[in-house]
Amino acid sequence: MKKYNNTTYAILGILTTDCRSGYAIKQLIDQSLNHFWKISYGQIYPTLKIIVEDGLATVETSSHESKPNRNEYYLTYKGQETLKNWLEKPIEQIPIERNEILLKLFFGSSQSDESTVLQLTYYKQKLEARYQTYLSIEQAISINKDNDKDARYWLFTLDYGKRITKAAIEWCASTLEQL
Incomplete structure (x- = not known):
């Protein structure tokens, strides 16, 4: 099984919530995860691309009147299993704080x-x-x-x-x- 970085697992986890777009993912990160896990837009979109390419999620483009089209991401069964496997593994190291x-x-x-x-x-x-x-x-x-x-x-x-x-x-x- 392919090993991903923790940012990938964080985004897989976020996709279990109602957050479906890159923007919504960033909003959730800024409102909650940002206090202990920082992820930038520059990381979100490339990670979403990898997640889709690896079959961990699907992407659907939704269109709304007077708004630009929006990509919405949905976990696949493979994505759910990948997240579950990662969640069940013990942590690899105690975090080192940079203060x-x-x-x-x-x-x-x-x-x-x-x-x-x-x-x-x-x-x-x-x-x-x-x-x-x-x-x-x-x-x-x-x-x-x-x-x-x-x-x-x-x-x-x-x-x-x-x-x-x-x-x-x-x-x-x-x-x-x-x-």
């Missing part, structure tokens, strides 16, 4: 404590804003959770993001106290 604030802090002896405090304060503010965004997303998902089979799983991933963000905020507060 600019940690990189700067690692070399903090080369800058003033005031600059470090400013950096950490700004980072903490950004994290607090992110946490508020997560709360808003959680509220929106919770409203429809009984009507959406995916909502439960979306809330699981959101809970992870909230916990990680809260821990990072607490780390910032502790580090700032020590400085």
Whole structure:
């Protein structure tokens, strides 16, 4: 069986939702996945082309009055099985975080404590804003959770993001106290 990259599996997963067009896929990514998995338009369309070429999805062109034609993608049985097989495999590695604030802090002896405090304060503010965004997303998902089979799983991933963000905020507060 051919091995695909995680972006391909992410798009296969998105096609299990009501997202059918490249635009709708990007909208879902920007509203939910973007907090932990980034995919650009430049990745979406080439990946959709591969998915169709490999028989994992079909594409249908729909036309609407006063709108340009739109390609809509539908998973095939092969696409569903490919996604299922990937979902059931254990993860290959724990993700490695690339974090600019940690990189700067690692070399903090080369800058003033005031600059470090400013950096950490700004980072903490950004994290607090992110946490508020997560709360808003959680509220929106919770409203429809009984009507959406995916909502439960979306809330699981959101809970992870909230916990990680809260821990990072607490780390910032502790580090700032020590400085």
